Amino acid sequence: MLDFLVRRVIISIVTLVVISLIVFTGVRLIPGDPARVMAGTDADPAGLEEIRQKYGLNDPIVVQYLRWVGLAVRGDLGESIRTRESVVWTVARKLPITMELAGFAVLVALAIAIPAGVFSAVRRNTVWDLLVNAVSLCGISIPSFWLGIMLILLLAVRLHWLPASGFVPFWQHPLSNLERMVMPAFVLGAGLTAVLMRQTRNSMIEVMSADYIRTAYSKGLAGRVVLFRHAIRNGLIPVVTILGLQMGALMGGAVVTEQIFVVPGFGRLIVEAVFTRDYPLVQGVVLITASSYVLINLLVDVSYSLLNPRIRIRGATGEP
Amino acid sequence: MSPDGPASAAEVFAEPVTASPSTGLRRGWRRALRRPPAVAGAVVVLVFSALAIGAPWIAIAEPLKTDWSLIRKPPTWAHPFGTDDLGRDSFSRVVWGTRISMQAGVFAILLAIAIGVPIGLVAGYYRGAVDQVIMRLTDAWLSFPFLILAIGLVTILGPSLTNATVAIGLGATPTYIRLTRGLVLSTKEEDFVQGARALGAGDLRVMGRHILPNIWSALVVQATVSIPGAIIAEAILSFLGLGVQPPSPSWGTMLNAAQQFLETAPWMAWWPGLAIFCLALSFNLAGDGLRDLLDPRDY
Numbered sequence: 369m370l371d372f373l374v375r376r377v378i379i380s381i382v383t384l385v386v387i388s389l390i391v392f393t394g395v396r397l398i399p400g401d402p403a404r405v406m407a408g409t410d411a412d413p414a415g416l417e418e419i420r421q422k423y424g425l426n427d428p429i430v431v432q433y434l435r436w437v438g439l440a441v442r443g444d445l446g447e448s449i450r451t452r453e454s455v456v457w458t459v460a461r462k463l464p465i466t467m468e469l470a471g472f473a474v475l476v477a478l479a480i481a482i483p484a485g486v487f488s489a490v491r492r493n494t495v496w497d498l499l500v501n502a503v504s505l506c507g508i509s510i511p512s513f514w515l516g517i518m519l520i521l522l523l524a525v526r527l528h529w530l531p532a533s534g535f536v537p538f539w540q541h542p543l544s545n546l547e548r549m550v551m552p553a554f555v556l557g558a559g560l561t562a563v564l565m566r567q568t569r570n571s572m573i574e575v576m577s578a579d580y581i582r583t584a585y586s587k588g589l590a591g592r593v594v595l596f597r598h599a600i601r602n603g604l605i606p607v608v609t610i611l612g613l614q615m616g617a618l619m620g621g622a623v624v625t626e627q628i629f630v631v632p633g634f635g636r637l638i639v640e641a642v643f644t645r646d647y648p649l650v651q652g653v654v655l656i657t658a659s660s661y662v663l664i665n666l667l668v669d670v671s672y673s674l675l676n677p678r679i680r681i682r683g684a685t686g687e688p
Numbered sequence: 689m690s691p692d693g694p695a696s697a698a699e700v701f702a703e704p705v706t707a708s709p710s711t712g713l714r715r716g717w718r719r720a721l722r723r724p725p726a727v728a729g730a731v732v733v734l735v736f737s738a739l740a741i742g743a744p745w746i747a748i749a750e751p752l753k754t755d756w757s758l759i760r761k762p763p764t765w766a767h768p769f770g771t772d773d774l775g776r777d778s779f780s781r782v783v784w785g786t787r788i789s790m791q792a793g794v795f796a797i798l799l800a801i802a803i804g805v806p807i808g809l810v811a812g813y814y815r816g817a818v819d820q821v822i823m824r825l826t827d828a829w830l831s832f833p834f835l836i837l838a839i840g841l842v843t844i845l846g847p848s849l850t851n852a853t854v855a856i857g858l859g860a861t862p863t864y865i866r867l868t869r870g871l872v873l874s875t876k877e878e879d880f881v882q883g884a885r886a887l888g889a890g891d892l893r894v895m896g897r898h899i900l901p902n903i904w905s906a907l908v909v910q911a912t913v914s915i916p917g918a919i920i921a922e923a924i925l926s927f928l929g930l931g932v933q934p935p936s937p938s939w940g941t942m943l944n945a946a947q948q949f950l951e952t953a954p955w956m957a958w959w960p961g962l963a964i965f966c967l968a969l970s971f972n973l974a975g976d977g978l979r980d981l982l983d984p985r986d987y
Contacts, residue, residue: 386828509969511920514961620835658831
């Protein structure tokens with residue numbers, strides 16, 4: 369178990385180092401002089417030189433990288449060109465909004481996908497199974513931003529049931545906050561729902577055909593007991609992993625969802641940063657997103673190994 | 689067999705040889721027919737391909753021509769999908785948009801295959817340090833959420849259709865590296881590969897002639913199911929203003945424009961989105977069918 373953890377943590381650290389290299393090189397690949405970008409187009413040569421000195425842009429690239437990583441580890445990702453605010457602070461203000469949205473999206477997804485997936489596995493090859501499969505396929509194929517626009521058209525423009533867009537902080541007005549979160553959470557959760565539904569169905573079908581389930585049935589247990597006490601516990605383990613792997617898609621989806629529903633979160637921040645060519649902000653946001661993805665998946669793997677002893681044993685023998 | 693006169697011996701002997709590919713095809717076709725949704729999906733994909741190729745003949749109205757007298761008109765016989773905020777014919781723009789979306793989706797995945805498959809082959813075949821380095825890079829690359837990676841790359845490269853395609857392709861590459869590597873790892877241990885190696889085949893020959901043909905079907909299936917993702921990604925980038933630039937007709941940019949006129953011209957939002965949905969759904973249906981067709985064990 370300890371071996372597995374150590375191995376997994378080392379791999380995560382290596383991944384984080386490679387991520388930092390990619391992000392650092394990526395920003396250096398942007399055509400043009402970074403000093404000119406920071407100073408604006410009307411800067412004179414002296415001003416440019418001053419900026420180069422200040423940010424150490426004349427140093428060798430390795431020195432620049434190490435300094436950047438050193439600062440990043442201590443939580444300093446530089447400051448936004450546009451607002452002169454620290455990148456970490458800007459992200460810290462936006463992140464809770466996106467986390468609320470993502471949290472609701474996951475809740476929506478779990479609430480729909482797990483019952484539907486289990487039901488479809490139990491009623492395999494019936495009309496219900498077909499229906500769940502069809503819904504899941506549509507969920508994977510539907511572009512979330514179009515779904516968002518159509519929901520606005522129906523629920524806000526036509527029926528006036530929900531506000532079309534905007535954001536109210538939860539502590540200011542909890543009800544308005546929730547009202548404005550319904551559509552974005554559903555839109556962001558739609559793709560996740562579809563993926564989880566499929567995964568739940570497949571893994572439940574596999575578990576239901578296992579020997580121990582047959583044993584449970586043959587010793588006379590009621591179908592309900594077998595399902596809830598024996599099958600679901602094991603059937604949902606792979607779902608946890610998929611949920612972890614889907615976090616990246618969720619973060620990407622937040623970019624579009626926040627854009628459509630004008631939610632001032634992390635995703636909107638990225639798009640704004642790209643459009644205003646605010647490179648330190650883009651760099652910081654991408655670095656934070658990728659790192660948190662690595663950390664989330666480390667946690668998922670650890671929790672998975674706690675849930676599933678087979679992984680622990682395999683990990684200990686050093687197999688991939 | 690010749691219709692007139694008795695069959696010659698040569699013809700009789702030749703028949704099984706010539707017949708076998710057609711029976712193979714027929715068997716495949718019969719198996720495909722057992723899955724009507726997959727066939728329907730494939731047909732719709734073909735229809736969209738025809739639209740993409742035949743856009744100049746199908747969309748008669750000029751997709752870029754603005755007409756101030758026709759601003760935001762609801763669907764009519766002359767303009768079946770209505771007109772947009774600049775009086776352009778939405779039907780023409782959706783048809784021309786097919787070309788852009790198909791192009792972006794297919795080329796992005798081709799790029800991902802062209803880069804990912806050779807790298808995956810090398811990683812899986814040689815293992816050791818090369819494999820470790822490649823896999824750590826792949827892990828890191830996969831840690832960037834697909835869309836955020838694409839946005840980052842477009843920031844570096846600048847917004848355009850080509851750059852969006854490249855960004856989506858690079859974003860999808862690690863999937864192919866991983867998939868190829870995994871397939872190579874299992875295929876490498878098969879007897880026929882060991883046999884080829886024992887007969888003195890070099891690494892390149894073993895990879896190219898023995899391993900690749902055996903993993904190809906899995907890669908094709910993966911490509912079919914990842915094209916819809918690439919098409920949606922292109923639409924998203926264009927929607928955000930990071931892909932195709934106006935006035936070019938792309939489904940994403942059309943939806944972006946439509947968003948401002950939801951109350952007055954909702955039809956502007958219907959068609960481009962419906963087109964993306966139909967195309968993505970058909971690719972997914974066709975891909976599912978193809979998977980069953982090529983690998984019955986998997987089902």
